[in-house]
Amino acid sequence: xxxxxxxxxxxxxxxxxxxxxxxxxxxxxxxxxxxxxxxxxxxxxxxxxxxxxxxxxxxxxxxxxxxxxxxxxxxxxxxxxxxxxxxxxxxxxxxxxxxxxxxxxxxxxxxxxxxxxxxxxxxxxxxxxxxxxxxxxxxxxxxx
Amino acid sequence: xxxxxxxxxxxxxxxxxxxxxxxxxxxxxxxxxxxxxxxxxxxxxxxxxxxxxxxxxxxxxxxxxxxxxxxxxxxxxxxxxxxxxxxxxxxxxxxxxxxxxxxxxxxxxxxxxxxxxxxxxxxxxxxxxxxxxxxxxxxxxxxxxxxxxxxxxxxxxxxxxxxxxxxxxxxxxxxxxxxxxxxxxxxxxxxxxxxxxxxxxxxxxxxxxxxxxxxxxxxxxxxxxxxxxxxxxxxxxxxxxxxxxxxxxxxxxxxxxxxxxxxxxxxxxxxxxxxxxxxxx
Numbered sequence: 001x002x003x004x005x006x007x008x009x010x011x012x013x014x015x016x017x018x019x020x021x022x023x024x025x026x027x028x029x030x031x032x033x034x035x036x037x038x039x040x041x042x043x044x045x046x047x048x049x050x051x052x053x054x055x056x057x058x059x060x061x062x063x064x065x066x067x068x069x070x071x072x073x074x075x076x077x078x079x080x081x082x083x084x085x086x087x088x089x090x091x092x093x094x095x096x097x098x099x100x101x102x103x104x105x106x107x108x109x110x111x112x113x114x115x116x117x118x119x120x121x122x123x124x125x126x127x128x129x130x131x132x133x134x135x136x137x138x139x140x141x142x143x144x
Numbered sequence: 145x146x147x148x149x150x151x152x153x154x155x156x157x158x159x160x161x162x163x164x165x166x167x168x169x170x171x172x173x174x175x176x177x178x179x180x181x182x183x184x185x186x187x188x189x190x191x192x193x194x195x196x197x198x199x200x201x202x203x204x205x206x207x208x209x210x211x212x213x214x215x216x217x218x219x220x221x222x223x224x225x226x227x228x229x230x231x232x233x234x235x236x237x238x239x240x241x242x243x244x245x246x247x248x249x250x251x252x253x254x255x256x257x258x259x260x261x262x263x264x265x266x267x268x269x270x271x272x273x274x275x276x277x278x279x280x281x282x283x284x285x286x287x288x289x290x291x292x293x294x295x296x297x298x299x300x301x302x303x304x305x306x307x308x309x310x311x312x313x314x315x316x317x318x319x320x321x322x323x324x325x326x327x328x329x330x331x332x333x334x335x336x337x338x339x340x341x342x343x344x345x346x347x348x349x350x351x352x353x354x355x356x357x358x359x360x361x362x363x364x365x366x367x368x369x370x371x372x373x374x375x376x377x378x379x380x381x382x383x384x385x386x387x388x389x390x391x392x393x394x395x396x397x398x399x400x401x402x403x404x405x406x407x408x409x410x411x412x413x414x415x416x417x418x419x420x421x422x423x424x425x
Binding site (some may be wrong): 027034035038043044046047048049050057058059061062063065066067068084086088091092094097113114116118119120122124140141143 | 185186187188189190191193194196197198199200201202203204207208211212215216252254287307310311314315318319358359362363365366
């Protein structure tokens with residue numbers, strides 16, 4: 001349970017915008033998901049965080065092994081209403097996207113081929129109170 | 145996602161007095177206004193993906209590499225293949241310290257379930273020394289101290305310790321800020337990946353299962369990522385034989401990864417070239 005200890009100061013320092021984001025909420029949410037995943041055989045590749053305004057995105061390059069099951073999990077803070085997760089192959093073809101319209105999207109994927117892929121995290125809808133500001137968004141890549 | 149706008153306009157919790165448009169009743173004689181159309185789902189083109197991609201999640205962990213081996217029907221336990229060596233942090237070159245730290249981290253993750261207490265404690269101490277030299281701050285050192293105390297007092301199960309190490313390597317290490325610079329994380333990753341690739345290629349050799357090599361070891365983007373940081377401008381220019389060998393090894397791995405498929409020759413090249421670096425630590 002050490003991630004929080006290290007991520008929180010970093011999250012607080014994360015730059016950009018009038019950061020009224022309750023990033024602790026996003027981090028705590030993600031940490032809880034990661035740790036509960038261990039009970040079901042999931043392990044963590046990495047977790048990271050960002051501040052996103054509405055319409056902004058982060059894109060992560062990931063190496064995925066054929067045969068593994070991957071779960072991409074996001075927690076947004078209370079300033080964001082809808083975060084989208086989109087997975088693309090190396091050529092940019094969209095493979096999958098989350099079907100939710102909330103701030104905790106999850107995407108699972110089992111690649112047929114070991115390769116690099118792109119995961120896009122997109123702030124689709126920031127809450128009315130936070131328009132023009134940034135929201136804290138944390139993302140984890142887990143596998144089993 | 146298509147419900148996003150509708151959901152977003154339903155009320156506010158700050159006492160705002162203006163009712164959301166969706167809650168307005170139509171005036172008498174007026175037809176109800178059509179709901180605001182939701183924005184189309186965001187799409188990303190290949191150029192945007194390539195230009196904006198961050199690499200923090202690019203490199204698979206040694207534990208993930210071992211799992212991939214198992215998935216390919218190869219029963220080798222990488223932890224049992226690790227040489228019992230003491231990788232000290234008594235060098236000046238920071239690039240080399242980062243690589244050493246990554247190797248120790250990999251060894252810890254791969255052996256934590258079965259190694260004896262003294263080995264685990266020794267590796268935790270080396271890990272702590274590496275982070276200290278890299279200027280990783282006191283949090284990670286306190287975390288390692290806490291883990292070491294728990295191990296020493298038999299106050300933590302090995303399964304739980306594995307989870308802690310998994311999180312330390314996958315979450316804490318990439319998020320730390322290092323006095324030495326942002327290149328530290330890639331080179332820690334390089335150390336861990338080199339150890340993993342060496343062990344995996346050794347396992348493939350031992351079982352002659354070269355047909356699994358593409359799925360296990362063909363990772364050109366990972367190699368390019370390491371090369372970028374080893375060859376960075378402003379890098380540690382002090383002559384260093386380990387870094388020089390690392391650079392040579394990465395160039396060899398780049399050539400290997402560019403081949404259409406990997407077979408016995410390529411696996412042996414990976415094993416020997418990664419071993420050439422690791423044996424110098």
